[in-house]
Amino acid sequence: MNLLKKKDVLIGIFFLLISVLIYSYSLQFEKVGHEYAKIGTGFAPEILSVVLGLLSLSLVYKGIKGTTTIDFKIDFLKPENIRLLTTIILCFIYIIALGSVGFRISTLLFLIVLMLLFKVKNIIKILAVSSTVTFTIFWIFSKILRVPLP
Template sequence: MKKIANVIALIFIAVSVYAFIEAGTFPPGSNGALGPGFFPRVLAVLVIFLSVLELLNSRKQSAEGDQEVTLFKKDNIRVWITVAAVIAYVWTLKYGGFIIMTPVYLIGMFLYYKVKNILVLILVPVGVTAALYTIFTILLKVQLPAGILF
């Protein structure tokens, strides 16, 4: 188990170094503003830092503390359904658009995880969608997927 964790940490470090270098090729910001490469570089440094911590932590763990991890167990079915829902959500964004698909996805997830409060079931997805739309479209001037309907 320790070997797998080390390999995964090294892969994350390598991908993050590549992302950091690629983000350096982005154009600089104007008028003293941070450029588009700033946030990816911050994320890359954070991933490198956490991966190094994982490498150091795995060296300290004793062999008796290792547990067998099985990905495809009946107990993990909810995780895999959630992963499939995220993939389906991202795939359908280009067809339905952000404004339609985000509340549909969130309501579907709330129903799957048995949220019973009708106010939470409706207001949170609509509020999250409105907040994200406002932040990205109006404040950051980022175009979100409109879908084929718009």
């Protein structure tokens, strides 16, 4: 097995374990509703962990079967890679800001900065989309799912 295929198998197993952990933790969340249709705050993590698990199994399978054909080099100085790294850093800043600034202000600023980073030019569209998304997420979690946000 060459190095790239071995990496695919190891990364696939790693993310498969992550998906199992996420799924097991999501089962501990409170569920509300009818006996046969209980849904709660763990629903989205359950679905996402299943998708992550299936994709991880696919990566492991491709690594074992040797159907991986990707041979790539990463050029960190390409604009799209710099934008990706900036987005990852902004995500960490957003997570830290959630605790001190709160959900609504942090999310609004995070979305505005992301849209500017990805070169959305229309300031009215930026403000409208950021405000609408922030309000909608806050409303869904606080009113429907009854999950307090910071």
